[in-house]
Amino acid sequence: MAAGIIPGAISVVVSPLVADVLLPDLSPTSDEGSGRRRSRRLRLQWTPAPRNPSRVAGRDDNSTKTHRIPDHRIKENNIMDLKLEVLVIPVSDVDRAKAFYEKLGFRLDADFPAGDDFRVVQVTPPGSEASxxxxxxxxxxxxxxxxxxxxIVTDVEAARAELLARGAEVSEVWHDADGVFHHAGTANRVAGPHPDRADYGSFASFEDPDGNEWILQEVVTRAPGR
Structure with missing residues (x-):
């Protein structure tokens, strides 16, 4: 692209990545008597910034919007945390269930009635992140x-004693004959804690007023990765 030069003015020639700027030379050595002005050329070059690999394009390649992924959500295996938050249990009498769990020491988080046909009660066991x-x-x-x-408790016998004192009907401590988790119901139950008091191996159980089953499991030292 050509550009005319006007004395005392600035002329710019621009390409997509390079700009040539012509500046008048105002120094005393310029040819004042010749009617000509010298000019100086200044070249400006733009270098695009590298793309940030932690930014992800929008819905299409032509979009100018980007979405920043927080660093704490970028996992080595690219899987986001999936945390168990709530379990819903079925009861026939809401007030009775609420009183039972509060008596056991469960924290009352919410009790939201919405008319006669909808009510939400949330309670959380002591020390639990799930409700x-x-x-x-x-x-x-x-x-x-x-x-x-x-x-999960660190001392199944002490936990059993505390729940008994709070009104729950808790079974005796037991372990499974096969030593791997436990069978459904009462199958393969052996009285007493695990012979070696191995983590994950000793249990006790109780039910709420509707028959929903809870199991105490003793874990002192968690298995690696858990």
Whole structure:
């Protein structure tokens, strides 16, 4: 592209990545008597910034929008955390269930009634990051059908004694004859804690007023990665 030069003015020739700027030379050595002005050329070059690999393009390649992925969500295996937050259990009498769990020491987080046909109650076991929800209109399952809800404790005998004192009917401590988790119901139960008091091997169980089953499981030292 050509550009005319006007004395005392600035002329710019621009390409997509390079700009040539012609500046008038105002120094005393310029040819004042000749009627000509000298000019100086200044070249400006733009270098595109590298793309950030942690930015992901928008819905299409032509979009100018980008979405920043927070560093704490970028995992080595590219899988986002999936944290178990709530288990819904079916009950027939909401107030009775609420009183039972509060008596056991569960924290009452919420009790939201919304008319006669919908009510949400959330309680959380002591020290747990996961909660349970029960109420009216929150589950289609039969009351008492929740089975095998595990509460992890560091001393199953002490936990049993505390729950008994709070009014729960807790079984004697038992372990499974096969030593790997436990069978459904009462099959293969052997009285007493695990012979070696191995982690994950000693249990006790109780039920809420509707028959939803809870199991205490003793874990002192978690297995690697857990």
């Amino acid at each position: 349970i929800i029960f109420g009216t209109g929150v589950s289609a399952a039969a009351p008492g059908s929740a089975q095998g809800l595990h509460l």
